[in-house]
Amino acid sequence: MFGRALSVVFIGFAVIIPALSLQTINDNVRPSQHHTAFHGTSGMTISWSTHAKLDKPTVNYGLTPYTLWQQASSSESVTYPTSTTYLNHVILKDLLPYRTYYYSVSNSFANQTYQFKTARIEGDRSSHTVAMVADMGTFGSLGLSFNDKYPPALAPGEITTIQRLSTTLDQFDFLLHPGDFAYSDYWLKEELLGYLPFDLATGPQVYEQINEEFYTQLENITAFKPYMVSVGNHEANCDNGGTKGYTESICPVGQTNFTGYINRFRMPSDVSKGVGNFWYSYDYGMVxxxxxxxxxxxxxxxxxxxxxxxxxxxPFAPTGAQLAWIEQDLRSVNREITPWVVALGHRPWYVASSLCYTCQAAFEPLFNEYNVDVVLSGHVHAMERNAPIAKNVTDENGLNNPKAPLYLTNGAAGHFEGLDTLNSPLPSYVTYANNTKFGYSLLTFHNITHMTHNFISSASGQVLDSATLYKERSFPY
Structure with a gap:
């Protein structure tokens, strides 16, 4: 009647439950789309989705997969109109630094255990590598794929950025994503192009379907590696992918005013006195x-x-709050403990196209004054590496101990429309550009003086560009 039985292991004993009965009971609260985020050096936020609200989201965790004896809970099971899921968030506190923990969340199936590694303590000068993507959309039938209804951007059988990162988890400590997730706001554009069936009435469902598919694909990475995000324009984009003749009234709620982004993530702004998922900071080793x-x-x-x-x-805070916070945060960095400073925001101002001049006016003076080493961005769907530059003047030292920040723009992870056409000629400060290959960045901080950026082809795993930045430090090792 019920098919084969399923053994569900609890702590210290086992219970036999009919498989179909368990599925029926737990369908709406079955966890999916796990993702993690640093909450200071000794904390980690565990987030996941369910189709029904949880009264008490709970995480069991421990230092081995067989001793999940510690438990943390919260009351955060949130949603918004038009969403198909509830987003659940639980903070684990008082964790040991740079240790592997195993965890399982509410209503998980037997043996559905994941793991993460906590942050290195501030000042740890061991080499570490972080991965960075931006402007990455859903892959497959709902997004970027090989499809005869739309000019193909992926070669048949080509491995995607998410697939490549999923198979190389041992190569990086955590994942940075400065803006533009899933491109679910392009649902109408995909329908008008015949990529998806046209039906305005089902717009909210299609939007959420694309969104949910993206975070399901990403789970193979984010359940294991902290996923640290910044907001992009497509999290509040109501122009329906640039389509004309349609009004904002058909925009799903999650597509407006960063609603989906606000509910889905919990970044450590409470630890760093920032605001929500919009501006915050954290230390990891020497960075x-x-x-x-x-x-x-x-x-x-x-x-x-x-x-x-x-x-x-x-706005999300009183006028001037973000810039005041950035200045205070940068001023408080102890460069003898964390000599490297990396800033991440979505829109670039040193780039071959789509320059954000108001961003430059707001942020560059602070980055110059407080000697930010690297600025990461996306928005332009290509990879561009610049010579270090400040006030529109290239640093004469190049990568050999420049005073100016190194600007890296990488929005080449892949989304529905593929890669951008870059303006020609390229600005003189652009030292490398690639708009023909999907890829991501790996940044390796070797020590307190050397950092290497590699641009990796998602399809092949090859290093397409590599550059090492040297910064002289006046304090002892």
Whole structure:
């Protein structure tokens, strides 16, 4: 009647439950789309999705997969109109630094155990590598794929960025994603192009379907590696992929004012005195990471009311709060403990196309004043590496102890429309550009003076570009 039985292992004993009965009971609360995020050196936020609200989201965890004796819970099971899921968030506290923990969340099936590694303590000078993607959409039938209804961007059988990262988890410690997730806001554009069936009435469902598929694909990475994000314009984009003749009234709620982004993630702004998932910071070994938003909350912000994009998003804090926080955060960095400073925001201002001049006016003076080493961005769907540059003047030292920041733009992870055409000729400060290959970045901090950036082909795994930045440090090793 019920098919084969399933053994469900609890701590210390086992229970035999009919397989079909278990599936029926747990369908709406079955966990999916796990992702993790640092919550300071000694904490980790565990997030996952369910189709029904949980009264008490719970995580069991421990230092081996067989001793999940510690437990943490919360009341955070949140959703929004048009969403098909609830987003559940639990913070694990008082963890040991740089240790592997195993965990399982509410209503998991037997043996559905994942693992993560906590942050290195501040000042740990061991070499470490982080991966970075931006402007990455859903892959497959709902997004970027080989499809005869639309000019193909993927070669048949080509491995995607998510697949490549999933098979190389041992090559990086955590994943950075400065903006533009899933491209579910392109649902109408895909329908008008015949890529998906056209039906305005089902827009919200299609939007959420694309979104859910993206985070399901990403789970093979984010369940195991902390996923640290910054917001992009497609998290508040209501122009329906640039389509004309349709109004904002058909936009799903999650597509407006960063609603989906706000509910899905829990970044450590409470630890760093930032705001939500919009601006925050954390230390990892010898690096201080600062995430900021290029979309709202500064003069001329493009996605804010009157910013020209039509999204009228935010503000998320009083006027001037983000810039004041950035200055305070950068001023407080102890460069003898964390000598490297990396800033991440979505829109670039040193790039071959789509320059954000208001972003430059707002953020560059602070980055120059406080000697930020590397600025990471996306938005342009290509890879561009620049010579270190400040106030539109290239640093004469190049990569050999420059005073100016190194700007790296990599929005080449892959989305529905493929890669961008770059303006020609390229600006003189661009030292490498690639808009023909999908790929991602690996940044390796070898020690307190040397950092290497590699641009990796998603299809082949080959290093397409490599450059090492040297920064002289006046304090002892």
């Amino acid at each position: 201080h990471y600062l995430h900021y938003t290029t979309e709202t909350d500064f003069p001329g912000a493009p996605d804010a009311f009157g910013g020209g994009q039509g999204d009228d998003a935010g």
